[in-house]
Amino acid sequence: MHEADLERIKKFRLLDDDFMSKVFEDSECAEILLKIILNRDDLKVQDVHVQHVIHNLQGRSIRLDIYAVDLEGKLYDIEIQRDDKGAGVKRARYNSSLLSANATDTGEEYNELRETYVIFITENDVLKGNLPIYHIERVILENGELFYDEEHIIYVNSRIADETTLGRLMHDFWCTDAGDMYNTVLANRVRYFKEDVKGVEIMCKEMEKMRDEVREEAKLEIIYKMIKKNYSNAEIKEFYDVTDEEIEQIKEKMNDD
Missing domain, CATH: 1.10.10 (Arc Repressor Mutant, subunit A)
Structure with missing residues (x-):
């Protein structure tokens, strides 16, 4: 093991791509993340992949930090962004469009399109509203009613680490020490990759x-x-x-x- 790698592992947070991918490839951890952000206790993750590539034959392909599917067939793209440019509104739109485009098989009807969520967890308050979370939905401008196309975009501002459930989750995203984290399941996963011999070896290989x-x-x-x-x-x-x-x-x- 490289000494530099061991020092780097000690400083890793859930906001760091290298580390986040290993923690959230575990379905239980991914499920906890989605339950808190969406405020849904009933959500069950069926499948999860990290660094999942969606190919676009007509243009630019994308690599999703976390790609998850729940038992209802809903699709989730969760992006951890430290760089504000990487969390731009056009990036969210593009990811959402490819997620939808790849959610159906040839011959399926449009009404069979699956519900999609693109979620950006950002290091900074990218949308500048000083809010902990932003829900972006299409609306009918003339009457303000929701369009209900089941395509959702959410921004989570990690800078607000208050005493709410979401705030405590964001606190955990900034921690370098598992002992400082609130969520026990996430803390145990972080501790494994930082303190357990086998976990550290996996991180070094990664x-x-x-x-x-x-x-x-x-x-x-x-x-x-x-x-x-x-x-x-x-x-x-x-x-x-x-x-x-x-x-x-x-x-x-x-x-x-």
């Missing part, structure tokens, strides 16, 4: 995997630039251990984008 992904992304970015500057396959292969087939796949992806 961080090494992420470093490999970053290196791979950096390599691809340079290959993109070399292709744009009309470097030949042979010239690219002098710099990187890639095959002609891999280079052609990169070119095809560039054309798709």
Whole structure:
């Protein structure tokens, strides 16, 4: 284990992507998160995936921090955002549209579209209303009534960590020490990855995997630039251990984008 990784793990909070993904891949933890944010004791999570990719053949694909499905078939995209730009209103709209577009099978009727929730938990008060939570719904402007299209967007402001149930959850998101957390289930999960030998080992492996992904992304970015500057396959292969087939796949992806 790298000493730097061990120090970094000690400082992790639920607001940090690397750490959040491991904690909330557990369905019980994801269920607690949704129950508190939606104020629903009856909600039951059936399936959860972290870093879930939704492909868009006509445009930009997205990677969801937490993708969950409940027993009623409702779909949830939960995003943890420390950067205000990453939680922009157009980002919420785009995620919501792709979540809906991928919620039906070919031939299904429009009225069979599943209910969707896009939830941003933000480090800062992105919407600047000094509110703990913002519910965004479509309304009929002429009479103020809800449109009821079952497409919901929610922003949670983690800066308000008061004594409400939601406020205590947001307090827990800022904690680096499991002993300071209110929610026992979340605290135990955090403690496992920070203090248990096996849990720490899992986190170290996850961080090494992420470093490999970053290196791979950096390599691809340079290959993109070399292709744009009309470097030949042979010239690219002098710099990187890639095959002609891999280079052609990169070119095809560039054309798709």
